[in-house]
Amino acid sequence: MNETASKVRTNYILILLAAMIIVTLSSCEDVSDMAVNKVASPVLLDVKSTGANEITAYFYELDKTGILDHTVGIDSLPVSDLAVEVFAASTPVGVFTTNAEGSISVSYEGTKPNEYAGSYKGIAFRIKK
Numbered sequence: 001m002n003e004t005a006s007k008v009r010t011n012y013i014l015i016l017l018a019a020m021i022i023v024t025l026s027s028c029e030d031v032s033d034m035a036v037n038k039v040a041s042p043v044l045l046d047v048k049s050t051g052a053n054e055i056t057a058y059f060y061e062l063d064k065t066g067i068l069d070h071t072v073g074i075d076s077l078p079v080s081d082l083a084v085e086v087f088a089a090s091t092p093v094g095v096f097t098t099n100a101e102g103s104i105s106v107s108y109e110g111t112k113p114n115e116y117a118g119s120y121k122g123i124a125f126r127i128k129k
Helices: 003-028
Strands: 044-051 055-066 074-077 084-086 090-095 105-106 115-121 125-127
Touching: 055 084, 084 105, 090 105
Parallel strands: none
Antiparallel strands: 044 055, 055 074, 055 105, 084 090, 084 115, 115 125
């Protein structure tokens, strides 16, 4: 290889190396200033139709204390005395309180309820189903 080709090759390698360093350093940005702060819901919701124009919503807390024990696993515990605001197409239907089984029954006319909001253990939630 002649001397000119060797210099061109060395310059080419240095330019590629510099470009890789710049891309690597500029691509690592802090994402702590996200536009929307997402927090996992403190409750699990299961909604079932129980009749014509009536649904029953069941609220559970996930107990993960046995997650490492294959004989126990994750358990779903009913959440009682939970105040839940129910919405149908963003229109408030009412505020309901869960019973001992963690459920509420909601009768409706027209639009089926599809949104549930409340607060559990100091964490607000709003779930769309």
